[in-house]
Amino acid sequence: xxxxxxxxxxxxxxxxxxxxxxxxxxxxxxxxxxxxxxxxxxxxxxxxxxxxxxxxxxxxxxxxxxxxxxxxxxxxxxxxxxxxxxxxxxxxxxxxxxxxxxxxxxxxxxxxxxxxxxxxxxxxxxxxxxxxxxxxxxxxxxxxxxxxxxxxxxxxxxxxxxxxxxxxxxxxxxxxxxxxxxxxxxxxxxxxxxxxxxxxxxxxxxxxxxxxxxxxxxxxxxxxxxxxxxxxxxxxxxxxxxxxxxxxxxxxxxxxxxxxxxxxxxxxxxxxxxxxxxxxxxxxxxxxxxxxxxxxxxxxxxxxxxxxxxxxxxxxxxxxxxxxxxxxxxxxxxxxxxxxxxxxxxxxxxxxxxxxxxxxxxxxxxxxxxxxxxxxxxx
Amino acid sequence: xxxxxxxxxxxxxxxxxxxxxxxxxxxxxxxxxxxxxxxxxxxxxxxxxxxxxxxxxxxxxxxxxxxxxxxxxxxxxxxxxxxxxxxxxxxxxxxxxxxxxxxxxxxxxxxxxxxxxxxx
Numbered sequence: 001x002x003x004x005x006x007x008x009x010x011x012x013x014x015x016x017x018x019x020x021x022x023x024x025x026x027x028x029x030x031x032x033x034x035x036x037x038x039x040x041x042x043x044x045x046x047x048x049x050x051x052x053x054x055x056x057x058x059x060x061x062x063x064x065x066x067x068x069x070x071x072x073x074x075x076x077x078x079x080x081x082x083x084x085x086x087x088x089x090x091x092x093x094x095x096x097x098x099x100x101x102x103x104x105x106x107x108x109x110x111x112x113x114x115x116x117x118x119x120x121x122x123x124x125x126x127x128x129x130x131x132x133x134x135x136x137x138x139x140x141x142x143x144x145x146x147x148x149x150x151x152x153x154x155x156x157x158x159x160x161x162x163x164x165x166x167x168x169x170x171x172x173x174x175x176x177x178x179x180x181x182x183x184x185x186x187x188x189x190x191x192x193x194x195x196x197x198x199x200x201x202x203x204x205x206x207x208x209x210x211x212x213x214x215x216x217x218x219x220x221x222x223x224x225x226x227x228x229x230x231x232x233x234x235x236x237x238x239x240x241x242x243x244x245x246x247x248x249x250x251x252x253x254x255x256x257x258x259x260x261x262x263x264x265x266x267x268x269x270x271x272x273x274x275x276x277x278x279x280x281x282x283x284x285x286x287x288x289x290x291x292x293x294x295x296x297x298x299x300x301x302x303x304x305x306x307x308x309x310x311x312x313x314x315x316x317x318x319x320x321x322x323x324x325x326x327x328x329x330x331x332x333x334x335x336x337x338x339x340x341x342x343x344x345x346x347x348x349x350x351x352x353x354x355x356x357x358x359x360x361x362x363x364x365x366x367x368x369x370x371x372x373x374x375x376x377x378x379x
Numbered sequence: 380x381x382x383x384x385x386x387x388x389x390x391x392x393x394x395x396x397x398x399x400x401x402x403x404x405x406x407x408x409x410x411x412x413x414x415x416x417x418x419x420x421x422x423x424x425x426x427x428x429x430x431x432x433x434x435x436x437x438x439x440x441x442x443x444x445x446x447x448x449x450x451x452x453x454x455x456x457x458x459x460x461x462x463x464x465x466x467x468x469x470x471x472x473x474x475x476x477x478x479x480x481x482x483x484x485x486x487x488x489x490x491x492x493x494x495x496x497x498x499x
Contacts, residue, residue, distance in 0.1 A: 039436040040411040230410070230437050303414050305434050330413040330436045337414070359416075359432065 059127025103279030151211030156201030198239025240370025
């Protein structure tokens with residue numbers, strides 16, 4: 001057996017073990033990859049009812065402006081992200097990216113306006129670097145704090161609203177990307193209507209010492225099943241969402257990654273606060289002039305999964321390179337193999353036939369739009 | 380004669396033909412299978428060569444040829460329905476039949492008691 005003793009535990013670690021989870025190392029934590037039901041059933045249950053995910057390994061960061069005005073924190077953060085943070089209303093959240101001077105992506109994150117401060121959720125593997133980056137960039141005008149004593153529980157799927165309603169009725173009035181504070185049985189939580197599955201759902205930030213209590217209350221509901229990292233990955237892949245470190249990294253720009261929707265008008269050329277973030281020259285030039293390669297969906301024509309790292313070619317003999325797969329596997333809801341990757345612009349159009357190298361064979365795949373499943377967000 | 384390998388294959392040996400599959404322990408560790416790729420009948424392998432591939436939602440894994448030999452028959456049923464490997468790994472979900480180059484080489488493989496000890 002693998003030695004997991006050096007890994008960190010989330011507040012739900014003992015609960016995972018009691019539920020029969022298979023634990024694996026992930027981003028320095030010992031995390032559940034699957035429960036006894038298995039990845040396929042967990043995936044389909046999330047799409048059909050509701051799944052509960054422990055995402056407490058992710059970083060939760062508070063940015064509090066020294067002036068007391070959240071606009072000052074927003075403007076300070078805008079120096080690190082190509083995102084309209086100033087225009088983010090109180091009680092709203094949006095997706096963002098930390099960029100570097102070369103226009104690469106340091107991490108992707110969620111940014112919420114909590115009225116008197118900003119609340120960020122960042123990837124586990126990047127959280128220490130993100131925290132240092134924020135302190136360096138914002139330290140003069142803001143207090144930047146990592147919240148070490150909080151868990152993060154995601155409840156995802158078409159039954160998530162009804163389940164959470166039993167603990168907090170007001171949840172029904174939230175729209176996609178709303179953020180609110182709520183008392184779930186006397187436990188003060190921060191709830192956002194968002195997630196990483198393509199389904200309607202919620203992410204619930206809970207004080208660590210109440211995390212088991214909240215998770216158990218949710219799991220008591222017959223519609224809720226615990227879901228491991230295995231299904232989390234297949235769900236996000238079907239939803240066309242990037243995994244940092246696989247699909248985006250410092251070697252990919254937001255435009256190459258087809259994430260230009262995350263750059264609002266105000267930060268683009270001609271906008272009120274155009275540029276002013278790391279790598280702006282390159283990123284704004286790419287927005288204007290296009291890029292040599294784009295992240296696209298890939299649909300293998302056969303049943304064989306095409307995994308991350310597989311090389312793509314324009315021809316069936318593997319002579320003309322056309323790109324690389326960054327994430328790939330089997331989509332249980334699609335009932336077939338799915339993938340995403342970077343493809344030279346000449347081959348990126350929807351429906352273009354490419355060939356993926358798998359075990360010495362060149363398997364036909366079609367460039368495809370993302371996502372592979374219909375998103376069911378409550379807008 | 381039933382034999383096992385440390386790579387979690389089982390072999391049911393009748394004369395010089397071995398029917399080969401993966402153990403229930405292996406199938407459980409792999410999780411729900413969604414794709415199986417089998418060799419062609421007529422292919423020859425040495426012991427330890429990758430002879431087949433199984434894929435779960437998460438990952439691809441090799442199935443190794445347990446002894447030297449020639450594939451004489453493959454089980455299309457598990458290609459058509461990979462979940463059969465999870466539901467009946469040591470029965471209906473055999474992978475291929477191997478004509479052994481040297482049937483006596485099977486004696487060196489694990490017997491059932493030794494395999495059970497291996498997986499604890």
